[in-house]
Amino acid sequence: MKCPYCDAENQSRVISTTHDLQGGIRRRRECKACERRFSTYEKVLRATPLLIKSNGEREAFDREKLIRGIQISCAKRAIPAADINELVDRIETHLQNMGRDEVSSRVVGDMVIEGLKGLDPIAYIRYAIVYLGLDDLASVRDMLNTLLAEQNSDTPAANVSSDASAGPNEQTPDAAQEHSPEAAPTAD
Numbered sequence: 117m118k119c120p121y122c123d124a125e126n127q128s129r130v131i132s133t134t135h136d137l138q139g140g141i142r143r144r145r146e147c148k149a150c151e152r153r154f155s156t157y158e159k160v161l162r163a164t165p166l167l168i169k170s171n172g173e174r175e176a177f178d179r180e181k182l183i184r185g186i187q188i189s190c191a192k193r194a195i196p197a198a199d200i201n202e203l204v205d206r207i208e209t210h211l212q213n214m215g216r217d218e219v220s221s222r223v224v225g226d227m228v229i230e231g232l233k234g235l236d237p238i239a240y241i242r243y244a245i246v247y248l249g250l251d252d253l254a255s256v257r258d259m260l261n262t263l264l265a266e267q268n269s270d271t272p273a274a275n276v277s278s279d280a281s282a283g284p285n286e287q288t289p290d291a292a293q294e295h296s297p298e299a300a301p302t303a304d
C-alpha cells in the first residue's frame with residue numbers, strides 16, 4: 117500500500133473499516149510518514165480465466181459464443197433455452213471458482229460435452245463429433261458405442277432409448293452430414 121501523497125510504502129495505519137452492501141471493504145487510512153488521510157476500497161472480483169486454445173492462443177471466455185455453439189448442436193431438438201443457459205452458467209462459475217488466470221479451453225469443451233450428454237443424446241453426438249474432431253465414421257461409431265454402453269448401464273430414460281434404438285449404423289451418416297463447417301460449435 118502506497119501513500120497517494122508522499123509515496124511512502126506500507127506506512128499507513130487503518131483508522132476505520134466499513135463493509136458495504138456490495139461485499140466491498142472501505143478502509144480509512146492515515147499515512148504515518150506524512151500524516152495525511154486517504155481511503156482504500158477492497159472488493160473481490162470474480163474473474164473468469166483466459167482460455168488457452170490448442171494452438172496456444174489465449175481467448176477471453178465468451179458466453180454468447182459458447183451459447184451459440186451449443187445452440188447449433190441443439191438445433192431442432194427439444195431442449196429448453198433455460199437448460200442451455202444453466203449449463204453455460206455452470207461452466208462460467210466453475211471457471212471462476214478455479215481461481216486461475218488461464219486454463220485450457222478443454223475445460224470448457226469437456227463440460228459442454230458432459231452437460232449435453234445429460235440433456236440430449238443427439239446434441240451430445242453433434243457436439244462431440246466436432247469437438248473431439250472425429251473425422252471418420254469408425255471414430256463416430258466408437259463414440260456412439262461408448263455412449264450407448266453408458267446409457268444401457270445408466271438410467272434408460274424413455275426419450276433416450278427411443279433415439280438409441282435406431283442403432284449407431286443408421287445414425288452415424290446423419291450426424292456426420294449435419295455438421296457443416298460454418299455450423300461448427302466453437303468449443304476450441
Ligand SMILES: [Zn+2]
Binds near residue numbers: 119120122123147
Ligand atoms: Zn504519506
